[in-house]
Amino acid sequence: MTKPTQALCFDVFGTVTDWYGSILKEAQSLPQTRQLNIPWDAFILKWRRDGYLASLKKIVAGEMDLMATAEINKRKLLELLQEYDIQGLSPGEIDHFNLSWNRLEAWEDVVAGLHQLKEDFLIMPFSNGDYRCLLDISKRNNLPWDGIISADFFKKIKPDPTIYKEAIDLLQMAPENVMMVACHAHDLNAAKKAGMKTAYVNRPLEFGGHDAADAVKAAYDIEATDFVDLARQLKETKL
Structure with a gap:
């Protein structure tokens, strides 16, 4: 008999937060760039894909040391400021812009959905974001987590197959007691291999409507349109 779900672990960047919309809003508010024709769309996608996500792949492959989220992001930001000839930002302003990733806004359904889910389950982020970044995002959005699990704890990152077991431990x-919730197939596929239950939440605007490279979706326990729908399905299925 399958063990009942007791805890839900959430991906944060994309699943809980609208990183693209949040960063775009911060970028457009920079006073030094308002008179410049900056293609922020391309800038932000490069910052995420060619900076953070590319660095994570290198870390998983052992080609790069694990480092704080802010440090990874700042390395790429400095490159992009040069590439797009953005001048006039002070070091403090650059640091503030870089930490916009710690100020990401949650999708509209998230807070209400989490409060519903919290009635029946332990809920927490399980993210590659560092602990401080997850704290800042949680506080900014009043997210009702029962705790936080950061890749910081394990000195490795998802989708390393061993990190899911360590989070479960x-x-x-038991693995069947824990459900991974994400909008990314690569995360859910790895969690499924570790024995976790899986819930796919569709976030079509994660990359601002642009296509995002991801693994092929597998069969998941639940596919939901948002967190409120996830809460409804979990109540109905009693997984």
């Missing part, structure tokens, strides 16, 4: 549960 941290919760002192």
